[in-house]
Amino acid sequence: MNRFLKQTALATMVASFALANPSSARMLDPEKPEDALEIMKRTQCGTADGVPAVYHWSGKVYSRVQGEPDRHLYNGEGMNIRQCVRIEDPKRGVGYRQVSREVMFYLDPKTNEVLRTWDNPWTGETVKVMQIANDPVNSRPNYPYRADGTPYTLPNIRQQGNWMFMPIEVPLFYHNVLAGDYQDYVGNKYHAMEIFDFTMLADEILDTNNPTAYPSISWVRISDWMPWMKMRGRQGQMVFNAMGAKLKSYDELPDVIKDEIALNYPEYTAPPPGDDPRKNETTWTVFKKMIDVERAAEADKK
Template sequence: MARAKRLLVKRFSRRKFFRDSAALGLLTTLAAKMGLVKTAAANNEQVHRRTGMAKYLDPLPPGFNPGPLDMEKPLDNQVAMLKLQADLSGEPVIGIFPGKAWIWIPGEGNTEIFHTYGVGASRLEYNPDEQGWRFYHREILLYTDPQTGEVVDTWKNPITGMTVRVVHVHNDPVQRFYPLEKGPFAPPYPYMINGDNLVFQVDVFRPPAPGNNPLTRKDYPLHSQQDLYQTGELWAIHGSMEALNNPENTRVPCHTAWGRISMWEPFFEMGNRPGFVVYHSQAFTTQNGVDDIDPKIVSYMEKHYPQFLEYPHAPTEWGEGFQENHWTYSQKIIDKARAEGKTVGESVFGVFD
């Protein structure tokens, strides 16, 4: 093959090449047979990909491929997940997750207690020293009136009959690290494809472990159901395979079905009564940022959570180790109320006016 190429160059001088159209046709034919045209096409594709990658983060991991993606390759699999969860340009993404919450008491029944509305703000960067992606994130979940959609700050518990102050979920920060390999969030992630639909199914059941619940029964008998923190969260993360395969897309619209089963929220003040709280939400990455948030929710956030509405929306600091959750957040409120003498018996959240 190499000898044929050398002979081809010798036989067709530049002058004869332009003078003899037959030679041009022969050259094209021979070049195609020898794979030269294919190589040129491959080079064009590489140029196209580099052009498409101009808006991507810098740096990126070795072997990064913006698309088309091979879902069996761990890094491509991870790129698909991150295009859905964040934006590989490094720009922040606002997500919303409206839903409902129920109380489930075995042998007694199920009661819808709230509608909910969540807002999350995320930002992504690749850290070459850590060989993984830092996922900067904060989130709130607000409890709303099922009839009006207004955010509620007090609530009459239908089980106890007591009116309590509502403590909305405020996890800030709640960040994740996506390693390229090894670790709880390392790829590949389990997925299903049906036509153009890609779904990552992620099931997280947090097993009870000694010391993982800051609200112990001994110290917080009215606000703690058990000494061990135990929850389950179920995600179905969905997006378009065609959109994910397009190297021009640093992010792809995402819909996630999210379910959670947990212990009583501390503000319920239900102690160790048997039962669960069940959440079910539909989450979406917004196309227009904060403009896509329900106006009633925006009005409440402007007063209480303005950091979500102001650029850069997501955290800018990488918190080493500490992650806020509803139990650590509630513990701070309870301890502060006790220290200031703002309790009635064991009750911290009861409204007695």
């Protein structure tokens, strides 16, 4: 039995124990820092500490260039596999750390097959497609109280009838590892926005009789061109729009993802270890490493 199956079996045991002991169950209060943190943990994590959770999303990728209609460039299928582990701080309380890795595959918009190469309609060049494969994508530790003592609060959560909604906007503007050392003066910083809209049943997320919750998610990303597209500084942006949900098992992923992972990304069937010390990766950092290796290989040939 592999590690993922063992962890899934453990999750079932934990869930059964919780259901067999309803006296400890209660409804979480989003206004209390400890409960607010638990609601976020149930949104993000598995059925118990150390048990994997899988998010899946599916959608489309468009170009937006001033003076021309938007183009449907690719379809996309993605997943993130993560686990959460308990952490404690004498002043900030009992919290958790989330560790994960994620992939998203660019698909032909007509055939839905994974793209290996792409004909760039702006440059006329055929380029090699680099799929999104970021390992790790870890979150900062979360506690009921911040370092300055202020309580943890949920971002913009609201309830409407049986549903709870939690929109999270993440503006990104930071040093681009593919650009130079003078970005504050001449630009070229990495500039993007990620938008995550979680929708969940209020009874499922708030009632601790349930070991976790299974929200749906809408994901929108507005960013610069991917570096592998070789756009050479052309004006324009990419718009990603996808929807998905937290799954109950890895097996629920669509075949196109599972087949590509089995073929080229076998480590993505399980999350990183809970104490993973590595720095996070992005498309830009992964691309830079790939180009540096290719350039070094070319230099050795000379």
